[in-house]
Amino acid sequence: MKKTYKIEVDCANCANKMEEAAKKTAGVKDAAVNFMALKMKVEFEDGADVDAVMQEVIKNCKVVEDDCQIFL
């Protein structure tokens, strides 16, 4: 399953880092952050609990870039 979220982040490099962080989160099959459109596209593993996984994604993104937001 794929979902798109609106995000808020200031720099392009941070957006790349968020993408990496989201990709490494358990339950995420693939992720892509589009800095220009300020969107994060997440593809979940089959049977993953979307809400729980997204909470983890937010946590991991906060670690690499404190000044970021993901709107669920």
Place this chain on the structure above:
Amino acid sequence: MTKKQKNLLQRVIAAGLMMAVLVFLPLKEYPVLRFILFMVPYLTVGHDILRKAWKGILHRQVFDECFLMAVATIGAMALGEYTEGVAVMWFYQIGELFQGIAVGRSRKSITELMDIRPDYANIEKEGEISRVDPDDVEVGSLIVVNPGEKIPLDGLVEEGESVLNTAALTGESIPRKARPGDEVISGCINMSGVLKIRTTKKFDESTASRILDLVENASSRKSRSEQFITKFARVYTPAVCYGALALAFVPPLVRLLMGQAPLFGDWIYRALTFLVISCPCAIVVSIPLSFFGGIGGASSQGILIKGSNFMETLSQVKTVVFDKTGTITRGDFEVIDIHHGTLPREELLELAAHAEGHSSHPISQSIQRAYGKKVSLDRVSQVEEISGKGVKATVDGKRVAVGNMRLMEHQGIEGIDCHETGTIIHTAVDDAYTGHLVIADRIKDGAAEAIEDLKRTGVRETVMLTGDLKETAEAVARQVGVGRVCAELLPDQKVKVLEELLAKAGKNEKIAFVGDGINDAPVLSRADIGIAMGALGSDAAIEAADVVLMDDDPRKIGKAIRIARKCLRIVYENIFFAIGVKLICLLLGALGIANMWLAIFADVGVMVLCVLNAIRCLRVKNL
């Protein structure tokens, strides 16, 4: 400007004013006071950077821009270079501010270019009209679109007649008529009359949303240059940090061992300069910005490029392969010539049109169109269709036969062959030969120009594939100037021809395939880049292709390639310029020639120039 940016701007101005005063105060004698006074503007402008750098260290995410800036400025302050320390932070923040504004601007101008998102829908329920969010309109609802409004959802016209402007979708303002029964698509602007539309799709499946979605997601498919930059940034920042560390301590220690004065302060200053220069932000932000601008600019011209990677491929296209029908020819038949004998031209056409009056075959339709007047079927009787040959009927009491040569032979009539290429339809009235009609697929307006344009753009080979007869195909190719023709192909043979071309092509010589997206999906996906034309309203074509031309103007192919070239040229300019300037400055910094001020230029100045250059990608109108 966002709230964050306004706040930053105020801080930058405040710190600037403070510095302007501080520089002129005679503080040499009071070192403690001087330090405290300089800390005020420093913290005013840079406190968020210091906080972020600290958090980064806590999270073990050490090597980012904030860290570089924090170390460089704290280092400068520690060396007593207060002015430079504050200035570096100040310029860095100005750069950030500028970058934020530039990115926000281009985001906005792209959204404006793609101004097809409808804000509301007027829904009619039990005679009352209410304004709702298009998201809340269910399939099968009746919506009202007034003149001047955007059509919010795809649907069928139920009532009313109007003219639609498709400029926002196709980049060309060719008006389209809409009448009851017509299918209309979202994103068009209703120009003249009130339309009542029965919706056939939900909002997020409607054309306007799908196109916006496509454009917004396009930059998620990263190009090779973007991947290169991402990898580069990952290696580069740590490398520079270790480089700076080495620069700060290795040479002084060596000097110490050789019995010279170590000059720690001097070397640490060089190392700090090194750090300021090294910020990778210019490259990291300008590359996606260029691609986003290029994709946005292209879509304003009715050209949808589905990813930055396709932009890259498109710029390297050296061979364009066409599927004849729907790209070079219009795919509908037309009577191009009438060789009539004893009967006048009009009368022959009238008889033929009536004899074919019952048929919906494309050829029959073209004869009826050429006749131009309404066919009255009560003048026709005893219609007999002879499969694979043609039609016999009695029109106004005359026995009319219309069909191919075999029909003539079947009737025992001697026909006259034709020298023209196309489909020849012979006619006979009361068993006497009366001449023939030449029917051919029409060549599109601008097809020849489009091929010429491609050659000028640097496309080396143009190839046309078709299932048609060789003579017909070659005649078309000659007229439009296509270099090579492969005719009489079955659909799977088209893939084979393409694969042969692919096998022959060099590494950076990409092959584009242009089709109408209707039944050439396998070939579209097999080519390096698949371009679908006339996709307005065709979901299948939008799905199958990498590049989608919203209208069916073949001249857009050359334009798409030029847009891609411009975009890639800007991307490479930025990569070489930014990395080049940084490397030179790094070298000068290490040698002690470059000071902090040059370092600030190498960081902020280069970033500003790269962003400004990237924004040029948006301007594609006159390409």
